[in-house]
Amino acid sequence: MNKKNTQQFVDLDNAREDEQKQVMQEIITADHCPFCLENLRKYHKQPILKEGKYWILTKNQWPYKYTKIHLLAIYKEHATKLSELDPQSGVELLQFMQWAEREHKIPGGGWAMRFGDTNYSAGTVNHLHVQFIQPDIEHPEFEPVRIKLGKG
Numbered sequence: 001m002n003k004k005n006t007q008q009f010v011d012l013d014n015a016r017e018d019e020q021k022q023v024m025q026e027i028i029t030a031d032h033c034p035f036c037l038e039n040l041r042k043y044h045k046q047p048i049l050k051e052g053k054y055w056i057l058t059k060n061q062w063p064y065k066y067t068k069i070h071l072l073a074i075y076k077e078h079a080t081k082l083s084e085l086d087p088q089s090g091v092e093l094l095q096f097m098q099w100a101e102r103e104h105k106i107p108g109g110g111w112a113m114r115f116g117d118t119n120y121s122a123g124t125v126n127h128l129h130v131q132f133i134q135p136d137i138e139h140p141e142f143e144p145v146r147i148k149l150g151k152g
């Protein structure tokens with residue numbers, strides 16, 4: 001497998017679902033970043049909940065299992081490393097997370113951002129984004145939602 005090519009924008013190894021893998025394959029063929037604004041609409045069919053100066057807040061197209069709410073905050077410029085983020089974007093990010101907590105009346109959950117080399121981050125899309133999750137603890141088959149770090 002030619003890791004260099006497939007890892008540029010997406011990492012198929014870290015995709016979870018068949019449909020997601022199919023879309024990822026399209027993205028690899030097109031060789032562009034699915035989270036960059038000019039491409040986002042092509043692949044991402046979920047409504048944009050909020051758009052700020054730095055972030056777009058939307059629903060995750062492929063929510064993790066046993067999540068009641070799974071949102072994504074996507075950085076509006078292509079960035080893969082934390083050092084590429086404008087520190088001011090942290091303020092807006094927190095405002096968006098607070099809005100989501102209020103809007104969805106979320107009693108508890110978590111949020112996480114992977115960054116950098118997808119071998120370490122286990123991220124699927126190599127463009128900085130934040131996962132915001134309320135686990136669905138009332139689901140009859142509920143299992144804790146885990147966020148993986150590191151490919152393995």
Ligand SMILES: [Zn+2]
Binds near residue numbers: 036
């Ligand atoms: Zn991008």
